[in-house]
Amino acid sequence: MGALVGPAVAGHPRIAALYERDQTCQTLGIALDEVSAGRALMRMRVTASMVNGHGMAHGGYLFLLADAAFSYACNSYGPVTVAQAAQVTFLAPAAVGDELVAEAVERVRSGRTGIYDVTVRQAGGKTAGKAVAEFRGQSVILAGKPLGD
């Protein structure tokens, strides 16, 4: 399913392999458009199976998209890194058919811990660029498990 991975990932075999095994993103059609040191850009289209009982995109999927971008950003350095905690603020609803982009940017690294900020935005249409959610994740490097580039 390499079609989900943008050309920018071509030079990152470790990340490409991580993405290949990422059944969550593969199944939901979450594309990895860009990845570089401490940064990742992912893209998801809201489908009919992603709505809640109020008919809006489920907040869980907005979080998941941000969390996925966060994960690729903090694993961009090599060592296996996982989310320890995260906070999200929902700013606007999203609807079926909306295409959303999540851009994760590293804010700080300190020892084994890092902080990454992710903004989820509308990718197109009349509301292109509008922020849907703001996410902040706290990462931690797992001991002794470098992925080995």
Add this chain to the structure above:
Amino acid sequence: MGALVGPAVAGHPRIAALYERDQTCQTLGIALDEVSAGRALMRMRVTASMVNGHGMAHGGYLFLLADAAFSYACNSYGPVTVAQAAQVTFLAPAAVGDELVAEAVERVRSGRTGIYDVTVRQAGGKTAGKAVAEFRGQSVILAGKPLGD
């Protein structure tokens, strides 16, 4: 798909209808076991399509399960209520096949805002009862949109 709804929901037609329209929970097989004023209990089995590149349950799905339970707890009173913000701490990984339960309990309501705590636990097996994630959500009642019981 009423099979996903426990008998305890029978007396809550508004919640049952909300759940019927909830394509996220229906599609992922997230069952609504119990609901009462300010409280909800939901259940999800981790499937092979819910893992991340490290082979563990994606944190996004752990959050989504907690967020879903939070949503039913804060909508238990009637008015349409949505998540404004949430914070999650991941305590232990979950694996394919694990059955997880999320119990959402109201902590406080103040004006249009509420705070709900959700614990996600292993439901069975050797680690039954073990906490996987702790979630706190901040809800807000949308103006002028009572669901009308």
Add this chain to the structure above:
Amino acid sequence: MGALVGPAVAGHPRIAALYERDQTCQTLGIALDEVSAGRALMRMRVTASMVNGHGMAHGGYLFLLADAAFSYACNSYGPVTVAQAAQVTFLAPAAVGDELVAEAVERVRSGRTGIYDVTVRQAGGKTAGKAVAEFRGQSVILAGKPLGD
């Protein structure tokens, strides 16, 4: 300044010593009413030097009170434990003269990490019991530094 420490602390010499060195609580008159395994109760009166430009108690002091109670609760077990992260929601303003109590209760411990919930309430007057702020703290045990009871 032992007057700030309630009789319940008498049996906890290590905590009493920690409190003696706690210049923040001593200076602000924050009393340690109770402490036990994973739990602490502290008390603070809002003074004229604790207001912000809007004339209300500064949110920073509401957080500080909660954070102090959190600290005694997570240090109640022995090893030196510090706050790694915290989240606070402000529910109602507090005014000069208000007496506030903060009750910290352990939610979960997992490895070196713990989660503690703290509610800050009005202690007396017409609004006694009213929640002013809800706080959740994530603690971490520092390596190799038991306080030695």
Add this chain to the structure above:
Amino acid sequence: MGALVGPAVAGHPRIAALYERDQTCQTLGIALDEVSAGRALMRMRVTASMVNGHGMAHGGYLFLLADAAFSYACNSYGPVTVAQAAQVTFLAPAAVGDELVAEAVERVRSGRTGIYDVTVRQAGGKTAGKAVAEFRGQSVILAGKPLGD
């Protein structure tokens, strides 16, 4: 105590007045170095009365400094704005004598809500620029209470 206010505040009489009434910042010697639309820079020296029982700067004061900068940034536009919630991650300890700066920057505004990020750093010495804490605040504009410039 105008000495605590930098020259950059001269052109903001409303902010200057807000700061004059801010007994928290006045009492603690927290200076307001800069303020502009959606941004503020504040400065605090850790004193002997700001330590906890472990001898480090109390996390409550690190939060308070960040919260103060957040407050001036979100009140820079005019309407009375208060903190609704905040999250902080502590990255490194601070000691008595350390001078700390907190820079608050608006991340997004949406309706009555805003999100502001604040970094607290060491201002000088061998560790100048080192991040001590990262803070994110969620603000809300109070109804019908413009400060009136």
